Amino acid sequence: MSSKTFDRETLLDLTVNGIPLGIMVFFVIAYAFVNPFGWNxxxxxxxxxxxxxxxxxxxxxxxxxxxxxxxxEAEMEAAE
Structure with a gap:
C-alpha cells in the first residue's frame, strides 16, 4: 500500500469525478442564493x-x- 494518499496520475484520473462534483456544488450555491423558482x-x-x-x-x-x-498501481510496481 502506498504511503502517499494520491499521486499526480491518480489525481488526474479522479478529475473525471471532480468536474460533476463542482457542477453540483455550483448549483447548490446558485439555488441557495438566487432562488429563481421561489421556495416551496x-x-x-x-x-x-x-x-x-x-x-x-x-x-x-x-x-x-x-x-x-x-x-x-502499488501492486503493479511491486510485481515488477
Whole structure:
C-alpha cells in the first residue's frame, strides 16, 4: 500500500469525478442564493436533498476509486 494518499496520475484520473462534483456544488450555491423558482418547502427540500446526497455519494465513490487505483498501481510496481 502506498504511503502517499494520491499521486499526480491518480489525481488526474479522479478529475473525471471532480468536474460533476463542482457542477453540483455550483448549483447548490446558485439555488441557495438566487432562488429563481421561489421556495416551496417540499419541492425545494427535495431538490437540495437530491443534489447534496448525490454530491456526497460521488465524493465517497471518488475517494474509494482513488484508493483502489493507488493500491493497484502499488501492486503493479511491486510485481515488477
Amino acid at each position: 418547502d417540499l419541492v425545494s427540500t427535495l431538490q437540495f436533498s437530491i443534489i447534496i446526497v448525490t454530491a456526497l455519494l460521488l465524493s465517497i465513490l471518488t475517494y474509494f476509486a482513488g484508493k483502489a487505483i493507488s493500491e493497484a
